[in-house]
Amino acid sequence: xxxxxxxxxxxxxxxxxxxxxxxxxxxxxxxxxxxxxxxxxxxxxxxxxxxxxxxxxxxxxxxxxxxxxxxxxxxxxxxxxxxxxxxxxxxxxxxxxxxxxxxxxxxxxxxxxxxxxxxxxxxxxxxxxxxxxxxxxxxxxxxxxxxxxxxxxxxxxxxxxxxxxxxxxxxxxxx
Numbered sequence: 245x246x247x248x249x250x251x252x253x254x255x256x257x258x259x260x261x262x263x264x265x266x267x268x269x270x271x272x273x274x275x276x277x278x279x280x281x282x283x284x285x286x287x288x289x290x291x292x293x294x295x296x297x298x299x300x301x302x303x304x305x306x307x308x309x310x311x312x313x314x315x316x317x318x319x320x321x322x323x324x325x326x327x328x329x330x331x332x333x334x335x336x337x338x339x340x341x342x343x344x345x346x347x348x349x350x351x352x353x354x355x356x357x358x359x360x361x362x363x364x365x366x367x368x369x370x371x372x373x374x375x376x377x378x379x380x381x382x383x384x385x386x387x388x389x390x391x392x393x394x395x396x397x398x399x400x401x402x403x404x405x406x407x408x409x410x411x412x413x414x415x416x417x418x419x
Contacts, residue, residue: 279395282394282395283394285310287299288374292367293355293358296366298366301393306341307389308343309389311386312384313344313345313384315349326405326406330405337411345367345370348375
């Protein structure tokens with residue numbers, strides 16, 4: 245009799261544990277939503293550090309440079325200065341948009357840094373879902389999205405965005 249009671253308790257615990265694991269996994273975006281080169285860039289809705297809502301699918305018609313970064317990353321800081329340097333020299337082009345997304349960072353710290361550095365590009369706050377969907381493993385990582393919303397390239401590591409040859413080349417390739 246005791247063996248049957250223990251067997252029933254064991255089976256019930258196994259069912260409960262399996263059910264809770266499956267429930268948690270159902271909240272994670274499916275693999276089909278992950279970013280893949282040559283496919284539409286996964287859409288997202290995020291707020292920036294000023295409270296404005298950004299929806300990727302509303303940016304069709306523009307080349308989007310989607311850059312994941314963190315304030316604790318030295319390469320990221322150098323790269324953000326290069327983005328701002330490009331924008332200061334060339335203005336914000338109508339057909340290209342730099343969008344940066346915080347990765348595992350404290351927005352309050354970043355707000356102070358952005359103000360102090362005078363960054364004018366959007367800084368979006370990720371809750372972890374967007375970086376998961378885009379498969380971010382470290383920072384900086386950048387995704388190049390063409391005017392039709394197709395993900396064309398992934399860059400791992402910092403880019404010298406203020407190099408005068410980079411943006412014209414990207415515009416030619418991604419238009």
